[in-house]
Amino acid sequence: MTRFIFITGGVVSSLGKGLASAALASLLQTRGFKVRLRKLDPYLNVDPGTMSPYQHGEVYVTDDGAETDLDLGHYERFTGVASRRSDNITTGRLYSNVIARERKGDYLGATIQVIPHVTDAIKEFILSDLTDEDFVLCEIGGTVGDIESLPFLEAIRQLGNELGREGTMFVHLTLLPYIPSAGELKTKPTQHSVKELLSVGIQPDLLLCRSDRDIPSSERRKIALFCNVREEAVIPGLDVDTIYQVPVSYHEQGFDDQVCKHFGLSGAPPADLSRWNKIVDRIRMPEGEVTIAVVGKYTSLLDSYKSLGEALQHGGIANNVKVRLNWIDSQIFESEEAIHELEDVHGILVPGGFGERGVSGKIAAVKFAREHRVPYFGICFGMQMAVIEAARNLAGLSHASSTEFGPCDEPVVGLMTEWLRGNQLVHRAAGDDLGGTMRLGAYGCHLQPGTKVADIYGAAVISERHRHRYEVNIDYKERLEQTGMVFSGMSPDGVLPEIVERPDHPWFIGVQFHPELKSKPFDPHPLFTSFIQAAIRQSRLV
Incomplete structure (x- = not known):
């Protein structure tokens, strides 16, 4: 039997519904259950692919080529369960599907309405593409009270009735703010948030209350009384020093025990947190420290590089060192004096990005890493910058550039119009919809x-x-090979360069793909592990 847990949020956004969902799923895994996580986003975009990183943060990409919400990255990092296209949907995609079905006549001429047609489409999504999962955790994006989320709340209310209490559970995440002038935590925002949820017909079964300090038992009793939940189902969600402590902290507060109790799973095996404790110990008690400069375009909002930052930390966990990240806007390197910012770092990473802004600064960072023999890791755009730098400064192609920035005499980087995916030839054109002009998802690469x-x-x-x-x-x-650059990874058909490296350098690798998307704290990506190893060696030379 598949059981569904619906996670909603109230009071304010950014409370950590995604982390809470991922942490709970990981706890259920340690008790022997098979889990699946899904995110339902209320915004009207079809997907996050064309949204600015400053508004939405990182776009997470799945193996099957879906551009999804960054919370799916948390899901994968905490559980190791690969997300799929069927694990993230937006209002925009839902309405697009409903309208397309209406135009095809699938609704037999009915008047199309939010209820039942849109809510039916939401329920169909929640229940689809499942096999033998014990638990499916569905996070509802946004904050209760937002007009955009109403169809989703109505859909999960209906599912609660249709599947029954034995098949569904409602978890509501709220905030308990501390008012310094009063010297106390305030429960009223949580009470009002639950009241808002009740107004759409949903009674939460468990409250996860975020707080920056311990919640007295008297306050938990008060919340339970006014919100109509059991006292033991009021779970403190306290701040921790690392996100990988969250599963341990939530288990100590009884989160997974209450979930099992709700579903009558009293005989479930106890949680085994040894893996998480080991990870947390390594983070808290490292044997050394390295500094990595991340020279990017969106460094003012670190959610833009969420998976990248975590993957670098995973490399540190694998090597038992603390990784200190120095986030640098590449535009500052357009001034020659600013390059001194890189003199004391132990590794330089240039991540992905789009557009011409900051390009000259990224190329300057590549040149510094190459000439000063500092470990360099170029990801996607960072690989392209490494190739352009070599073409300009070593191959004598002073006008080498990318057609992404406009027509150029030496298009070392350009828009590919077709490529193979398995046995299928994929076509694209510069004028296609933005999402349609990308190479998305998992592709094979042959290593030399x-x-x-x-x-x-x-x-x-x-x-x-x-x-x-x-x-x-x-x-x-x-x-480029004449400059000492080696094309060490190619697409299976030998047409698309996937990896370049410099054997004459301590550690200089550029990859066209995004390895950070597959890194996990308990299974660090080998490239990040090796990069941090190189940074450790560099730290002994500085």
């Missing part, structure tokens, strides 16, 4: 034997996730 990446992966063929429109132009491969 004897190269650094072949040694790092310990494999001849790998699969990694992509999200980009432009590719390194294979026509320049020979010229």
Whole structure:
């Protein structure tokens, strides 16, 4: 029997519904249950793919090529369960599907309404593409009271009736603010949030109350009384020093025990938190420290690089060191004096991005890493910048550039119009919808034997996730190889460069894909593990 847990949020946004969902799923896993996580987003965009990182943060990409909410990254990092296209949906996609079905006549001429047609589509999504999962956790984006989330709340209310109490549970995440002038935590926002949820017909079964300090038992009793829940189902969600402490903290507060009690699973095995305790111990008691400069475009909002920041920390966990991240806006390097910002770092990473802004600064960072023999990791756009830097400064192609920035004499990087995905030829054009011009999802890559990446992966063929429109132009491969650059990873058909490296450098690797999307604290990505190892060696030289 599949049981559904619906996680909603109230009072304010950014309370951590995604982390709470991921942490609960990981706890249920440790008790022997099979889990699946899903995110229902109320905004009207079809997906996050064309949204600004400053508004929405990172776009997380799945193996099957879906551009999804960043919370799916939390889901994967905490559970190891690969997310799929069927695990994230938006109001925009729902309405697009409903309207398309109406135009095809699927509704037999009925008047299309939010209830039942949109809510039926939401329920269909929640119940689809499942096999033998014990628990499906569905996070409802936004905050209770937002007009956009009403159809989703109505849909899960209906499912609560249809599947019964034995098949559904409602978890509501709220905030208990501390008022310094009063010297106390205030429960009124939580009471009002639950009242708002009750107004749409949903009685929460468990309250997860975020707070920056301990919640007295008297306050928990008060919340239970006014919100009509059992006192033991009022769970403190206290601030912790690392997100990987969250499963441990929530277990100590009885979160997973209350979930099992709700579903009558008293005989479930106890939670085994040894893996999480080991990870937390390594984070809290490292044996050393390295500093990595991340030279990017969206550094003023770190959610733009959520998976990247976590993957670097995973590399630190694997090597038992603390990774201190120095987030640097690449535009500052357009001034030559600013390059001194990189003098004391132990590694330089240039991440993905779009557009021309900050390009010259990223190229300057690549040049500094190459000339000063500082470990360099270029991801997606960062690989392209490494190739352009080599073409300009080593191959004598002073006008080398990318057609992403406009027409150029030496298009070392350009828009590819077709490529193979398995046995299927995929076409695209510059004028296609933005999401349609990307190479998205998992693609295979053949590694050249004897190269650094072949040694790092310990494999001849790998699969990694992509999200980009432009590719390194294979026509320049020979010229670039003459500069000492090795094309150590290629697409299976040998047309698309996937990885470049410099054997004459301590650690210099650029990849066209996004390895950070597959890294987990208990299974760090090998490239990040190796990069941090190189940074440790560099720290002994500085």
